[in-house]
Amino acid sequence: MSSNVDTLGGRPGKGGGFALPPALRRHLATLFWGLASIGLFGGLWELAWALDWANPLLLPPPHLFLADIPGTLSYFAYDNKVGHRGGPGTIFSLLKTMGWTTMRVVLGLFLGFSIGVAVGATIHYVRIVRNLVMPTVLLLAPISPVAWLPVAIFVFGIGDVPAIFLVFITVFFAIVLSTVSQIESVPKNYLHVARIMGASEHQTFWRVILPSILPSLFMTVRLNLFAAWMVVLIAEAVGVGTGLGQITSMARATFNAKLVFFTMAVIGLLGFTFDWALRNIQKRMLWWVAPGQGGR
Amino acid sequence: MAGSMLSLRRVGKTWTPEGRAPVEALRDFTLDVAPGEFVVFLGPSGCGKSTLLYMIAGLEDVSAGFIEQDGISVSEPSAERGLIFQEASLFPWLTIVDNVAFGLSIQGEPQEKRRRIASEILRSVGLGDMLDKKPDELSGGMRQRAACARALAMRPKVLMMDEPFAALDVQTRAKMQDFLLQIWRDSGASIILVTHSIDEAIALADRVVVFTARPGQVKEIVPIDLPRPRPARDPRYHAYRDRFTELLAAEVDRAFAEQEVR
Numbered sequence: 332m333s334s335n336v337d338t339l340g341g342r343p344g345k346g347g348g349f350a351l352p353p354a355l356r357r358h359l360a361t362l363f364w365g366l367a368s369i370g371l372f373g374g375l376w377e378l379a380w381a382l383d384w385a386n387p388l389l390l391p392p393p394h395l396f397l398a399d400i401p402g403t404l405s406y407f408a409y410d411n412k413v414g415h416r417g418g419p420g421t422i423f424s425l426l427k428t429m430g431w432t433t434m435r436v437v438l439g440l441f442l443g444f445s446i447g448v449a450v451g452a453t454i455h456y457v458r459i460v461r462n463l464v465m466p467t468v469l470l471l472a473p474i475s476p477v478a479w480l481p482v483a484i485f486v487f488g489i490g491d492v493p494a495i496f497l498v499f500i501t502v503f504f505a506i507v508l509s510t511v512s513q514i515e516s517v518p519k520n521y522l523h524v525a526r527i528m529g530a531s532e533h534q535t536f537w538r539v540i541l542p543s544i545l546p547s548l549f550m551t552v553r554l555n556l557f558a559a560w561m562v563v564l565i566a567e568a569v570g571v572g573t574g575l576g577q578i579t580s581m582a583r584a585t586f587n588a589k590l591v592f593f594t595m596a597v598i599g600l601l602g603f604t605f606d607w608a609l610r611n612i613q614k615r616m617l618w619w620v621a622p623g624q625g626g627r
Numbered sequence: 628m629a630g631s632m633l634s635l636r637r638v639g640k641t642w643t644p645e646g647r648a649p650v651e652a653l654r655d656f657t658l659d660v661a662p663g664e665f666v667v668f669l670g671p672s673g674c675g676k677s678t679l680l681y682m683i684a685g686l687e688d689v690s691a692g693f694i695e696q697d698g699i700s701v702s703e704p705s706a707e708r709g710l711i712f713q714e715a716s717l718f719p720w721l722t723i724v725d726n727v728a729f730g731l732s733i734q735g736e737p738q739e740k741r742r743r744i745a746s747e748i749l750r751s752v753g754l755g756d757m758l759d760k761k762p763d764e765l766s767g768g769m770r771q772r773a774a775c776a777r778a779l780a781m782r783p784k785v786l787m788m789d790e791p792f793a794a795l796d797v798q799t800r801a802k803m804q805d806f807l808l809q810i811w812r813d814s815g816a817s818i819i820l821v822t823h824s825i826d827e828a829i830a831l832a833d834r835v836v837v838f839t840a841r842p843g844q845v846k847e848i849v850p851i852d853l854p855r856p857r858p859a860r861d862p863r864y865h866a867y868r869d870r871f872t873e874l875l876a877a878e879v880d881r882a883f884a885e886q887e888v889r
Contacts, residue, residue, distance in 0.1 A: 520716035523686055527704045528730035528781065538729075542720040619719040619761055 389588055396589040396596075403593050406578060429601060432574040435491065435563050436605070439498020444552055447503045451510025452536065465511075472504035476562045480569060494566035494574070498559045502552060509551045513544035546620045549613050556609065560602050575601075631659035632697060632817055633683065633785060639691030639842075640678055651842040652678050656692070658836060658845065660785065660817050667828040668821045669871065670838025670846075671879045676821045679843065680787050683819070684710045696784070706730055709778030709816075711788045715770035717762040723773050724749060724758040730781045748776045752810065768799040775810060785817040792827070804830055808855060825871045829864060830857055837874050840882035847874060 351359070373393045379385040380392040387395055396403070407424040454461045454468075479500050483493035517540050525535040567576025575598055582590035613620075640653040652675040660666050668676040681687040683694055685704040694701040696708065704710075717726045725732075727749055728741035736744075746758055752772045754765075762770055771791055778786055788807075792800045804827065811818050822828055828835045829851060837846045849870070853863055 518716065520712050520714065521718065523684075523704075523710065523712075524716055524718075524729070524777075525733075526686065527684065527708070527710055528706055528733045529704075530733045534733060538733075539718065542718070545720075617720075619721075619763075 391589050391592060393592075393596075396592040399589075403590055406581070406587075406590055425597070428573065428575055428578060429597065432563060432567065432576065433601065433605075435494045435567075435571075435574065436498055436559055439495045439563070440502055440552060440556075440559060442495070443499040443502030444506055444548070446499075447506025448510050448541075448548065450503075451507045452514065454507070454511050455514045456532075468504060468507055472508060476501040476558065477565055480562075480566060483566070484569070490571060494563050494571050497562040497566045501559045501562050502555045505551050505555055506548060509548055510544065513547050514540055517543045546613075546617050549609075549617060553606065553609050553613070556606060557602065560598070560605070564598070630661055632662040632664075633658075633660040634695045635659070635679075635683070635692070636695075637692035638679070638682065638689055638694060640675065640682060640687070641690045653682075654842040654844050656843065656845060658848075660819065662784070663815050663817055665811055665818045665831060665833045666820070667832035667835045668819065668838060669825065669828045669835050669875070670823065670843065671840055671875060671882050672823060673882065674838040674840055674878070675843030676838050677789050680710065680789050680819065680821055683785075684708050684787060686710070706781035707784045709781060709783035709786045711771070711774050711778055711786065711791050713790045713793050715762070715767075715774040717770060717773055717777070719762050722759045722761060723754065723765070726762065726773060727776045727780050729777065745776070745780055748780050749773070751813065752776045752779075752806070766799075767795050768803055771795065771803060772806060775807075779810065779814055779816075782814075783816050785819060786811075786814070788818065788820045790821055790823070793822075800827075805856075807831065825868055825875070826859070828871065829853075829867045835871070837871065838878070840878045840885065846878065 376385065376390075377392045377394065380387060380390075380395075385392065404421060404425055407428045450464070454464055476497050479497060480493070483496045487493045487496060521539050521543060522535065525539045530538065563574070564576035564579065567574035568580035571577060575594055579591060579594050579598075582588075582594060635656055635658045638653060638656040639651070641649050641651050643649045656679060658666075668679065670676045678687060682689055683701065685701050685708065689701075696705075701708075717723070718729065721729065724742060724745045728736075728745040731741040731744060746755070749755055749758060752775060754769060754772055754776065757765060757769065757773070762773070765773065774791075775786070792803050795803060807818070807820075808831065820827075820831060832851050835849045835851060837849065838844070839846045849867070851857075851867060853861065853867075857864055
């Protein structure tokens with residue numbers, strides 16, 4: 332193990348023979364430490380099980396909850412009845428469940444972002460809207476998105492919409508407030524340049540203000556991503572009909588600890604992938620933001 | 628007045644900060660700038676020289692008197708009066724060539740023409756191989772040259788500069804002064820440069836307008852009758868430097884005294 336660390340993270344020349352390009356070596360080191368960290372965590376868990384400290388009924392270690400994957404997958408092929416096992420589960424039923432949850436998060440984030448920016452910009456530009464809307468936004472913003480759940484169900488009933496609505500609420504207020512404050516802090520000289528060049532208000536917004544606030548808005552979305560994942564699972568658990576939250580809720584109701592941990596692992600993986608994907612989108616779309624300035 | 632491109636007549640500026648007494652930044656400022664003339668505004672900090680520049684650009688309102696360009700009253704900004712700031716203020720989301728072409732694209736020029744004009748100008752300021760770089764990949768001096776190129780792309784009649792080299796190191800500064808004289812000759816535009824550096828004023832100007840402390844007024848207008856380039860060894864250069872030092876010292880003393888009273 333320790334010799335491995337030396338070659339992967341160590342200085343070039345040491346040990347000789349190995350001449351990996353630095354970027355590849357960095358990636359390998361990241362991968363190595365990631366695996367080591369997860370391995371240590373799982374290992375301690377397994378150890379606790381082996382020493383009989385962890386009850387396998389309540390805290391089944393990875394080798395137990397990952398053992399019977401086809402059996403576990405069959406829970407994902409159910410048709411919305413608690414404890415119901417559908418036909419033989421396939422990887423597709425799992426992917427479908429993941430897909431539903433992901434779709435709700437993506438749609439909620441997208442709507443929250445675009446409507447949030449639009450409302451924020453309107454608040455900035457139209458004084459009467461600012462005076463009328465801003466106090467209410469400030470009042471509603473601190474309310475936990477979870478508290479909106481009953482409202483969402485009253486208004487939208489059971490189904491996809493309340494889950495999407497909750498994700499929307501999670502980012503919407505943050506984006507509105509961030510847009511308003513970011514527009515105000517656009518460097519004065521950028522606006523001066525636009526005016527001197529003869530840009531109209533419209534051109535100034537789309538070509539100067541928006542690109543200049545986009546990086547911090549994107550950061551706001553990323554910071555609220557985990558909250559978005561949290562509320563979507565809660566919404567699904569309470570009654571959407573499909574999705575990972577529903578599976579977790581059902582697993583709890585049927586005391587199926589293996590399924591709980593399997594689903595948790597899936598959720599963890601999906602959340603991680605999401606953050607990684609957003610980071611990459613950010614790098615592509617907001618290429619001018621240097622790493623370290625909110626760019627990573 | 629014949630032969631004048633820019634006319635300032637008894638221009639004044641008074642700020643009224645909320646809940647406090649009004650501050651008079653500029654008073655009774657009268658000046659004419661000829662086409663192709665190089666004018667330097669020299670004065671202690673806080674004397675209103677930058678404010679005046681913003682007013683000529685049309686970014687600030689005039690409180691008293693008036694400013695005319697080619698006989699037409701200045702009421703709003705125009706690309707004919709280009710302005711360059713202490714920071715280059717290039718847009719970080721555009722490449723250098725797109726930054727320089729920004730004004731052309733606002734005017735609706737087609738993509739090809741924009742790129743052709745912008746790269747031509749960038750070549751003339753020595754940034755021909757930086758077209759597709761990001762602004763933060765350039766050094767401070769290069770960024771400032773790109774900012775000049777952005778203003779020049781609009782074929783301005785006057786190029787105004789608000790302490791454009793203050794953020795640069797001494798060596799770069801000297802190079803930038805040569806560069807500035809070169810683009811001044813090539814473009815034929817008038818230049819108004821704001822600085823508090825006496826050496827910069829003597830090295831560059833046709834005429835130096837010395838400001839009084841606040842409220843800023845014309846203390847003296849000094850023509851520099853030296854052929855360019857102007858080596859600092861020249862005894863006449865020394866005479867100018869002594870004269871400006873004396874003029875400014877009196878104003879700095881006054882500004883200090885006023886701050887003590889407040």
